[in-house]
Amino acid sequence: MMMTERGMVAPAAGGSVLADFDAILAAAAPELAGHVQAMSFDADTGRLDVAPDAPAYGTQLRWRAPKLIAAANEKVSGANVRAVHVLAPAPAKAGLATAAATLAPQPTVPTAPVERRTPPEGYRRAIEAHRQAAWPSLADPAIAEAVERQTAAMRELSCRAFPEPDAVAGDAPAPIEQARAQRRRQAAASEAALRRARAERAARKGQNADDVIDRR
Template identity: 65%
Template sequence: MRRDSREPLGLGSAITMMMTERGMAAPAAGGNVLAQFDAIITAAAPELAGHVQAVAFDPATGRLDVTPEAPAYGTKLRWTAPKLIAAANAKAPNANVRTLHILSPAPRKAGPANTPAPDRPAPTATTAPVQGHTPSDGYRRAVEAHRAAAPAPRADTAVDRAVERQTAAMRALSRRAFPEPPEEPAPTAHA
């Protein structure tokens, strides 16, 4: 019976309600999330649309695997993950997406949406050398002021003496463990 005790609930509806209450999803939900991913990403983060691809969805764990086309898009995905999960659950209510797993960046496969238009020429790489810029006078003065204001390193004589004692002790132990062989007398010539 329903919680408000009005009328009995059918078996299918009872199972669906039980699965929803326990965070379970029907197996068909995975295909639904993957099929609607473009609308989900557009709703959550429109700047990522066309740069992120849904690869897999595991309805048992609620994990959605996505692949960005560049590391920068992966970083943006990490920042907008809660919004993306909320949008996925709003667009596909039976999916119950709980986590977003961001895979290594991979370029998107060429398709009708992301192939360059034939009337536009393909971008070419520039061969001009990259010139480094010289720092401004203000920057150089600030660095010099910092170096002048930085305290000089102080030598701790107690630490130096302890290091010398430790080094002497290690040498003594080394000489005891590995004694030098006695020198052999030089051969004398017999006449």
């Protein structure tokens, strides 16, 4: 008896789910209205196949699947929808006006060749004279000379303020090496003077000790 009832009721319920899918979608996810189509419904497994027209709507549809199932079972009596399967995005169906406009042949308008008129002789002579004429120089020679003198004076002041270092010969040591050598020589001279001072001090101490012994 149960199989008989399923055989009689399930197809009607499946057709109602597909027929009322727009109302079901509006109740569950109104923001997806017009972007999702119901493709098929398997009454035996309770699987509803739907196809969005863009991947973004497919993602939203997966999040709203529980609400869609609840709305389908509420709108259609005995539908028994258990799962929603989101198919690959399918483009929206074009309207009749769009399809007719696409299929209708467009009339071709013949294009007339563009005829170029020959310019008058006077116009051509004027253009040729304009091309051959040399443009006069707008610069004042006095101003140009003043600019050159000012540039030379600024260059001379810059050389005086920032003189370039003398060129170092190929065999001569670099300034840093010269400074290091000079410091080494100064250190050696200081050490030699310190040694002489120590020797003289020791010599004086030795003489004082001899004087003390002689007095005794």
